[in-house]
Amino acid sequence: MSNQLVTAARNGARGGLAALVLGLSACAGLEEQATDIKPSGPSETTLTPIAPSGRWSVKVSGQASTPPMGWNSWNAFRTEISEEKVIGAAEAIVQNGLDDLGYRYINIDDGWWRKRRASDGRMIVNTQIFPSAQIEGAGPEDTDFRPFVDRLHGMGLKAGIYTDIGRNACSQAYDLHSPNLPVGTTAEREVGLFGHVEQDIELYFGAWGFDYVKVDACGINVYGEEADHVSSQSYRPMVPLIQQGNVRLSDVGVVKDLYGEVRDALVKFNPDGDFVYSICNWGSANVRAWGKDQGNLWRTSGDIVPVWPRLLHSIDSVATRSLYAGPGTWNDPDMLYIGHGEFDENHLTEARSHFAIWSILAAPLLIGYDLRSAPQSLMDIWSAEEIVAVNQDAAGNQGTLAYDSDEAQIFVKALSGRDQKAVALFNRTASPLKVQLTADHLKMKRGTEIALRDLWAREPAGTFVNEIEFGLAPHETLIFKATGPSILDDGLFLSELPGRINVAEDGVLQPTEDPTIFRMIDPWGQGTRTAGSRPGYAGWGGPRVDATPYGQDIRIAGKEYRTGIGILGNSRLEVRANREFSEFSAIVGIDDSSLEQDTRVVFEVFGDGKLLSRSSPVSFGDGAIVVNADVRDADIVELIARQEHGADQLVIVAWADAALTR
Numbered sequence: 001m002s003n004q005l006v007t008a009a010r011n012g013a014r015g016g017l018a019a020l021v022l023g024l025s026a027c028a029g030l031e032e033q034a035t036d037i038k039p040s041g042p043s044e045t046t047l048t049p050i051a052p053s054g055r056w057s058v059k060v061s062g063q064a065s066t067p068p069m070g071w072n073s074w075n076a077f078r079t080e081i082s083e084e085k086v087i088g089a090a091e092a093i094v095q096n097g098l099d100d101l102g103y104r105y106i107n108i109d110d111g112w113w114r115k116r117r118a119s120d121g122r123m124i125v126n127t128q129i130f131p132s133a134q135i136e137g138a139g140p141e142d143t144d145f146r147p148f149v150d151r152l153h154g155m156g157l158k159a160g161i162y163t164d165i166g167r168n169a170c171s172q173a174y175d176l177h178s179p180n181l182p183v184g185t186t187a188e189r190e191v192g193l194f195g196h197v198e199q200d201i202e203l204y205f206g207a208w209g210f211d212y213v214k215v216d217a218c219g220i221n222v223y224g225e226e227a228d229h230v231s232s233q234s235y236r237p238m239v240p241l242i243q244q245g246n247v248r249l250s251d252v253g254v255v256k257d258l259y260g261e262v263r264d265a266l267v268k269f270n271p272d273g274d275f276v277y278s279i280c281n282w283g284s285a286n287v288r289a290w291g292k293d294q295g296n297l298w299r300t301s302g303d304i305v306p307v308w309p310r311l312l313h314s315i316d317s318v319a320t321r322s323l324y325a326g327p328g329t330w331n332d333p334d335m336l337y338i339g340h341g342e343f344d345e346n347h348l349t350e351a352r353s354h355f356a357i358w359s360i361l362a363a364p365l366l367i368g369y370d371l372r373s374a375p376q377s378l379m380d381i382w383s384a385e386e387i388v389a390v391n392q393d394a395a396g397n398q399g400t401l402a403y404d405s406d407e408a409q410i411f412v413k414a415l416s417g418r419d420q421k422a423v424a425l426f427n428r429t430a431s432p433l434k435v436q437l438t439a440d441h442l443k444m445k446r447g448t449e450i451a452l453r454d455l456w457a458r459e460p461a462g463t464f465v466n467e468i469e470f471g472l473a474p475h476e477t478l479i480f481k482a483t484g485p486s487i488l489d490d491g492l493f494l495s496e497l498p499g500r501i502n503v504a505e506d507g508v509l510q511p512t513e514d515p516t517i518f519r520m521i522d523p524w525g526q527g528t529r530t531a532g533s534r535p536g537y538a539g540w541g542g543p544r545v546d547a548t549p550y551g552q553d554i555r556i557a558g559k560e561y562r563t564g565i566g567i568l569g570n571s572r573l574e575v576r577a578n579r580e581f582s583e584f585s586a587i588v589g590i591d592d593s594s595l596e597q598d599t600r601v602v603f604e605v606f607g608d609g610k611l612l613s614r615s616s617p618v619s620f621g622d623g624a625i626v627v628n629a630d631v632r633d634a635d636i637v638e639l640i641a642r643q644e645h646g647a648d649q650l651v652i653v654a655w656a657d658a659a660l661t662r
C-alpha cells in the first residue's frame with residue numbers, strides 16, 4: 001500500500017475505496033477507465049457462461065460456526081482406548097475448566113468397534129473396552145453406546161464417534177498388532193460406512209446420540225487386491241478411489257459424492273442440526289477445494305507427527321487457503337499433538353507455536369493427550385484463553401499471510417471487534433530471527449498509534465507507529481492482539497473478511513498438486529529411500545488473498561497492489577454482504593503473471609443474482625479498471641471473472657483493493 005494511497009484514504013473523500021482508487025490513479029498515472037454502474041454488455045465478445053447462484057451455495061449445516069474444540073483419543077492412545085481413558089479425559093476437561101473455554105467434543109477415534117452384526121448389519125461396540133455399552137441381561141451382540149454418550153452429555157459435553165467412508169478402517173491396514181481390531185468373518189469386519197451410510201448414521205446419531213463424526217478414508221485407499229493385508233486378513237478388495245499424491249489417479253467425483261451421502265444422512269437423522277461432520281481423507285482427491293461443500297471440516301494433509309518438519313507440512317497445507325474456510329466450514333491441518341515428541345513439556349516453545357498457529361488459522365483445537373496426568377505447563381497452553389478467543393472469534397476469518405517466506409511468516413486474522421486483529425509472528429527456523437511488523441501488514445493506518453497486547457502474557461505490550469521489530473527465538477511464535485484504525489475508514493477489504501467468502505468456482509482446469517507445502521523426509525519408514533518427497537495435495541491455483549493464485553504479488557500493467565484477491569479467469573466468488581454495506585469496489589484486470597495473454601476478460605458484480613456492474617473487456621497489459629457497485633440491498637454479492645472462449649493457458653486475474661464500504 002503506497003503512502004499516497006493511505007493519505008487518500010485518510011483524507012476520506014466520499015466512498016472509502018473510491019477515494020483510494022482515485023488517489024492511486026492520480027499518483028500512479030494509470031490508464032484507467034471508469035465502468036458503467038449501469039449494466040452494459042460487451043459487444044463483440046463471446047463469454048464463458050458462468051451463472052450467478054444468487055445465494056450462498058454451501059450446503060453444509062451442523063454445529064461449527066466456530067472451529068470445533070475438544071479432545072480426541074488418537075494422538076493420546078492410538079487404538080488402545082477404553083471407557084476409563086475417555087471418561088478420564090472428559091473429567092479432566094471439566095475439572096480444569098477447559099469446557100468453559102469451548103473444549104466440548106470428546107471424540108473416540110479408531111478402535112471402538114467389535115464387529116458388524118451378521119444378522120442385520122448393526123454395529124456392535126467392543127464392550128471389553130466400553131463396558132457400559134453392554135446391555136444388561138442381553139447377549140454379547142446387543143450393545144448400546146447410549147449410556148456412555150449420556151454420561152458425557154451429563155457432564156455438559158458432546159460426544160464424537162469415528163468411522164470410515166469405505167468398508168474397512170485404517171487400523172485394519174496399519175495397526176495389525178492392535179488388540180482392538182474388529183473380529184469375525186470378512187463381512188463382520190467391514191465396519192466402515194460403505195453400503196451402510198443411512199443405517200450407521202441413524203444408529204450413531206439417532207439411537208446412540210452422538211454429536212460429531214470423523215469419517216476416515218483408508219477403506220477407499222489401501223484395500224486394493226494387491227495389498228498384503230487384504231490377502232493376509234481376508235478383506236474384500238476394493239479398487240482404490242484415492243491415490244495419495246496423485247489427484248489425477250483419484251476418482252474425485254465419486255469420493256466427493258460418497259462424502260456428500262454422509263452429509264445428507266447427517267442432515268436427515270439430526271433434525272435438530274446438532275452434528276459436526278469431519279472429513280478425513282488427508283488432503284487427497286482435491287478435498288482442499290470441495291471439503292467446504294460436504295463437511296464442516298476436512299483434513300488438508302496427511303497425519304500430523306510430533307516433529308517440527310511435520311508441523312510445517314500441516315501448517316502449509318492450510319496457510320494459503322483462507323478463502324476456503326469460514327463459519328461452518330474449516331480447513332483441518334489435523335489434531336493437536338501438544339504433549340508429545342517435539343511438542344512435549346521439554347519443548348514448550350514449539351508446543352506454544354503449534355497452539356498459536358492453529359488458533360490464528362482457525363483450525364479445530366482437538367487435544368490429543370492423556371489428560372488424566374497432564375503437567376501444568378501443557379494445561380497452561382490449552383487454557384490460554386486469549387489465544388483460544390482468537391481461534392473462536394465469531395467473524396470466522398482464517399488468518400491470512402501478511403508476510404511469507406521459508407524462514408518467517410506473519411499471519412493476520414481480522415477479529416469481529418472493530419479495528420481489532422490478531423497477529424502471529426512465526427519463526428519456522430532453528431535460528432533466531434529478526435522480524436519487522438508493519439502497519440501495512442495489519443492493514444492499519446500509517447502514522448497512527450497501534451496498540452499490541454501479548455496474548456500469552458495476557459498483558460499490554462506497548463504501542464507502535466508504522467513498524468516495530470521483534471527478535472524471535474528458534475521456532476518461536478509471538479501472538480498479539482493489535483488495535484488500531486483500519487486503512488479504510490468505513491469498510492473492509494475483502495482480504496480482511498475471508499470468512500464471508502465462498503469460492504464457488506475457482507477456474508482451475510485440472511486439479512494440480514500444490515508445490516508450496518513443506519516436504520519432509522518420510523516419517524513412516526521410507527526415510528530417504530525413495531527419490532524424494534513430492535508435492536501431494538491438489539489445490540495449486542486456488543484463489544488467494546493479497547497474492548495471485550500462484551503466490552506472486554498482484555500486479556496489473558506494471559502496478560503492484562498490496563491487497564486484493566488473485567484468482568483464475570472463469571471464476572465466481574460469493575460474498576456474504578448481508579446488506580451491511582453500501583458499495584463494493586475493486587480495481588480489476590488481467591494480472592501481469594497471466595500465462596494466457598491473448599484472451600479478454602470481463603468482470604461482473606452481481607447482487608442476489610442481479611447484475612449490478614460489468615466492466616468492459618480487458619486484455620493482458622491493459623491498465624486496471626475501476627469497478628463499483630451499489631450493494632445496499634444485496635445479501636450475497638458475487639464476483640465473476642469471465643473469459644472469452646478459447647484461452648489455451650491459464651488466465652490470472654485480480655480483484656485488487658477489493659472492498660466493501662459502508
Ligand code: GLA
Nearest residue numbers: 074109110170171216280303
Ligand atoms: C488415519 C487418520 C488419523 C486416525 C487414524 C486411525 O490415519 O488420519 O487421524 O484417525 O487413521 O486409524
